[in-house]
Amino acid sequence: MSLLALDRITKSFGAIHALQGVDLEIQPGEAVGLMGDNGAGKSTLVKIIAGNFPPTSGHIAVEGREVVFDRPIDARAAGIEVVYQDLALANNLTAAENVFLGRELKKGWGPFRTLDKEAMIERSSELFAELKSETRPRDLVQKMSGGQRQAVAIARTRLSDPKLVLMDEPTAAISVRQVAEVLNLIKRLKATGHAVILISHRMPDVFEVCDRIAVLRRGTKVADKATRDTSPEEITGLITGAIHAA
Amino acid sequence: MQPDVPRTTDHAAIGDVAGIEERTLLQKMLTSQPFWVTVALIVVCLGIGFYQPAFFTAQNIANITRNFAIFGIMALGMTCVIITAGIDLSVGSIMGLVAIVAGIYLTAEYSWYVSFALGMLAGLACGAVNGFLIAYVGLSPFVVTLGMMSIARSLAVVISGNQMLYQFGPDAPIVKAIGQAKFPPNVEGDMWPDWIPAFSSHFWVMVFMALIVGYVFKYKAWGKHLFAIGGNEQAARLTGVNVKLIKFQAYVFSAFCAAVSSLLILGYTGSAINALGQSYELRVIAATVIGGANLLGGYGTAYGAIIGAALLEVIRNALLMAGIDSNWQGAFVGIFIILAVFIGLQTEGGRSYIAQLRDTILPPRRKDR
Numbered sequence: 001m002s003l004l005a006l007d008r009i010t011k012s013f014g015a016i017h018a019l020q021g022v023d024l025e026i027q028p029g030e031a032v033g034l035m036g037d038n039g040a041g042k043s044t045l046v047k048i049i050a051g052n053f054p055p056t057s058g059h060i061a062v063e064g065r066e067v068v069f070d071r072p073i074d075a076r077a078a079g080i081e082v083v084y085q086d087l088a089l090a091n092n093l094t095a096a097e098n099v100f101l102g103r104e105l106k107k108g109w110g111p112f113r114t115l116d117k118e119a120m121i122e123r124s125s126e127l128f129a130e131l132k133s134e135t136r137p138r139d140l141v142q143k144m145s146g147g148q149r150q151a152v153a154i155a156r157t158r159l160s161d162p163k164l165v166l167m168d169e170p171t172a173a174i175s176v177r178q179v180a181e182v183l184n185l186i187k188r189l190k191a192t193g194h195a196v197i198l199i200s201h202r203m204p205d206v207f208e209v210c211d212r213i214a215v216l217r218r219g220t221k222v223a224d225k226a227t228r229d230t231s232p233e234e235i236t237g238l239i240t241g242a243i244h245a246a
Numbered sequence: 247m248q249p250d251v252p253r254t255t256d257h258a259a260i261g262d263v264a265g266i267e268e269r270t271l272l273q274k275m276l277t278s279q280p281f282w283v284t285v286a287l288i289v290v291c292l293g294i295g296f297y298q299p300a301f302f303t304a305q306n307i308a309n310i311t312r313n314f315a316i317f318g319i320m321a322l323g324m325t326c327v328i329i330t331a332g333i334d335l336s337v338g339s340i341m342g343l344v345a346i347v348a349g350i351y352l353t354a355e356y357s358w359y360v361s362f363a364l365g366m367l368a369g370l371a372c373g374a375v376n377g378f379l380i381a382y383v384g385l386s387p388f389v390v391t392l393g394m395m396s397i398a399r400s401l402a403v404v405i406s407g408n409q410m411l412y413q414f415g416p417d418a419p420i421v422k423a424i425g426q427a428k429f430p431p432n433v434e435g436d437m438w439p440d441w442i443p444a445f446s447s448h449f450w451v452m453v454f455m456a457l458i459v460g461y462v463f464k465y466k467a468w469g470k471h472l473f474a475i476g477g478n479e480q481a482a483r484l485t486g487v488n489v490k491l492i493k494f495q496a497y498v499f500s501a502f503c504a505a506v507s508s509l510l511i512l513g514y515t516g517s518a519i520n521a522l523g524q525s526y527e528l529r530v531i532a533a534t535v536i537g538g539a540n541l542l543g544g545y546g547t548a549y550g551a552i553i554g555a556a557l558l559e560v561i562r563n564a565l566l567m568a569g570i571d572s573n574w575q576g577a578f579v580g581i582f583i584i585l586a587v588f589i590g591l592q593t594e595g596g597r598s599y600i601a602q603l604r605d606t607i608l609p610p611r612r613k614d615r
Binding site for chain 1: 465466467470471473474476477478480481482484485486544545
């Protein structure tokens with residue numbers, strides 16, 4: 001049974017048909033690269049899976065059970081976590097505070113329930129260690145490198161031990177060395193049995209970590225192949241439209 | 247480190263790429279704006295005390311702390327609003343409306359608690375309208391509270407019939423007692439030595455509220471969410487923080503603080519005028535900003551709000567004692583506001599002038615490899 005199954009998903013914004021019947025299946029522990037040019041519908045698809053807005057038509061099933069996501073929290077409850085392109089971090093808070101934002105650990109009772117800072121710092125430490133990142137829980141996110149910020153955003157997704165992690169352009173706008181770090185983080189997620197959808201423009205990154213690549217063009221899925229059966233040249237052709245479908 | 251094998255980068259190296267620095271408590275303190283404002287406050291106090299020993303009399307200290315307490319209380323509410331990257335221009339007018347509503351009921355010989363409750367309710371209603379329009383409808387905080395500033399003041403004038411209210415019926419002594427209460431009482435023969443200032447009820451209310459706000463900022467999820475909204479509202483929303491509710495509550499709390507201040511003044515003067523609080527919003531915002539809150543959101547402390555209000559009042563008091571024409575007050579206060587924003591300014595390197603000053607005094611220790 002697929003972990004996530006999208007069935008004929010469409011999305012229209014007025015006269016614009018951003019998605020025109022997209023099917024996509026993700027198996028547990030699988031990393032799928034979602035590629036496409038700007039405006040191909042990648043972001044729209046991600047936002048539908050993440051629960052930012054509902055599809056115009058079509059069905060979403062998680063582990064065979066049909067689901068409807070009205071808000072991002074619904075998707076999270078179904079085991080889907082998202083690392084947003086801008087990482088959704090508050091610069092003025094520490095790494096630990098960002099990891100637990102909206103899901104703070106508390107102690108005490110009634111009106112005197114207070115934040116359990118020690119527990120949050122300890123748990124964040126563990127998560128960063130699991131990700132083999134040098135990020136320190138008490139540091140302000142403001143002062144962190146791109147790679148460390150990624151680690152914070154990814155650590156956040158692991159609080160609930162999700163089934164699927166969506167990553168929207170995690171390697172855009174960071175240095176080469178930090179890209180390596182992020183790709184390692186994705187491999188760690190796979191190694192621990194998490195399915196990953198990687199949205200990226202960077203061909204080498206997708207080929208390095210993904211088991212399968214799906215290509216969107218003008219709101220339609222034009223290809224869905226195992227990485228070992230395709231080549232960067234073919235994918236480029238599919239993205240640009242030089243190759244119609246594969 | 248082996249540059250030819252980037253996939254196996256030694257992660258300890260990330261530390262020196264990012265320039266992570268260990269900071270001691272002292273270094274942290276030296277970067278905090280409230281700390282420097284406290285230093286300025288102490289310097290100004292010692293300066294005046296040197297020329298005018300009367301400054302340090304128990305009587306003068308009791309007066310100063312009473313005068314700035316209502317601004318401190320409102321600055322606490324304003325800090326909450328400013329942390330969310332908002333602004334509340336209506337607090338002064340809300341004071342006027344609250345005083346008039348409470349005054350009307352007192353004049354009609356209602357008991358003090360009914361009158362105070364209704365005054366408070368009027369204030370909270372203004373805050374709720376502000377909060378609803380800003381958080382749920384999505385209007386600009388500046389425009390909404392500017393409108394409320396005009397509406398509340400106008401209502402106060404209309405309701406009062408443009409009269410001063412001062413014949414407060416049977417509960418007048420209780421109302422006065424609330425506004426004029428002191429602790430320690432400093433009467434002949436009590437157990438407190440005379441050199442301890444007789445701090446006003448205004449001061450104690452401020453201290454109590456500051457402790458609560460400080461506690462909430464540090465130990466409650468609500469406080470963290472407030473800061474998260476100011477830091478990155480979109481991030482707060484995506485991580486499941488109820489952004490709208492929290493913003494709404496911030497404006498209601500700001501109105502609550504204005505109402506508390508208004509009732510304390512009502513009690514102290516034993517009268518209600520519809521002009522109460524006129525232009526106070528600017529002094530409150532000034533106190534908040536001097537105390538280190540950032541108008542762009544995300545930063546602010548309860549202590550800073552209080553110390554900012556205190557500094558403004560001490561400057562005012564100092565100018566009076568030095569015999570300088572009171573018309574000069576505005577110029578001095580203005581200089582301090584700009585100075586405070588300037589030293590808190592983030593330069594291009596992402597460091598404030600305070601941080602640079604700190605690094606000159608105490609150079610940061612580089613993390614050991």
